[in-house]
Amino acid sequence: MKNISLILTVLAMLVSSCAVVRQGEVGVKSKFGKLSPDVADAGLVGFNPFTSRVIKVPIRTVNQEVKLNLPSKEGLTIDSEISILYSIEKQQVPFILEDVGEDYERVLILNVFRSAAADVTAQYMAKDMHSGMRSEIEKNIQDRMHESLRPRGFVIERVLMKSIQLPVELSRAIERKLKAEQEAQQMEYVLDRERQEAERRRIEAEGTRDAQKILAEGLVREIIELRSIEAFRELANSPNAKIIITDGKTPYLINSDNQ
Structure with missing residues (x-):
């Protein structure tokens, strides 16, 4: 029994002194609160559980979804749901943990995002966020975040405005405008068709007139x-x-x- 207990104790110590770093992650050892500059790749990482621990950080693309009230140029508040796709440079992980800490997403990424998003959307009308200019707004937010976070080791891959909820009255106004534009386009199509038909008839009449004129001139x-x-x-x-x-x-x- 003593031997079995000893074996189990040894196995427990071995298991507790190993950390599994999964694919898409890296591990950084922290000994007595001091971070190692070395980065461990996916696999088993050994450490002393009494003095150290392994901090795991994802370096694959992370999708962070944020619900945010965005300001518009005319002073409206737009309810939005936005996805931030970002990744971390492998070699920068120890410095990020040292400078910002493990809660880097809340402390740094989300705060930078809120500031960048508010600055960008305040330059656009509310209707622009619901039109073809949405991609331009997304790109401007991404560029601002990238400018602030790239030196810290973060790569902002995309910013996607998944959901934009405009005020009810503005939504109705946009719908009325779109309907009026569609009706105007339809009317322009009808008028253009009538103009083409009138032009066809004019050309046909001119042809008949010219033929009669030629015939009359030839009947000497x-x-x-x-x-x-x-x-x-x-x-x-x-x-x-x-x-x-x-x-x-x-x-x-x-x-x-x-x-």
Whole structure:
């Protein structure tokens, strides 16, 4: 029994003196409150549980979601839900823990985000946050955060405005405006189609007029007389009885009977 107890005690000490650092994390040893400058990669990390501990810090991309009231240029308050995608540079982890502590996300990242977001959105109208300018606002917030946090070892990968809740009256006004714009576009389409149809008819009328003009200009007296002679010959060669009155130039058929 004593041997078994001894073995169990040794195993317990071995287990308690090892920390498992998972993929996407690094470990930093803290001995009597002093941080080691070395960074441990994923795997088992040994340490003295009586004097030391291993602080685990994720270096993979972290998604931090924040609900925040944002100011607009016209002084409105916009309810928003925003995601911050960030990661930490591996070699900067000991310095971050030393300068900021383990609660770096609340102490540093979220405070910088709130300041940057308020500064950026205050330059835009509320409707801009609900339009195609949203990506521009996101990029400006990201750039401001990156400028402040990059020297500290943080990489701000993206800032995403997932949800924007505009005041009710403003939402209705935007909906009315969009509806009016759609109706105006529809009317412009109808008018453009009518203009095209009118242009088609005008071109068609001009073509008919030009054809008649050309035909009228080509019907000179000599041509009319020639066509009359040709018609007279066809009548003369016909076996049917006819009464033809002519002035010697143009024949006029006034009666025709089939015999």
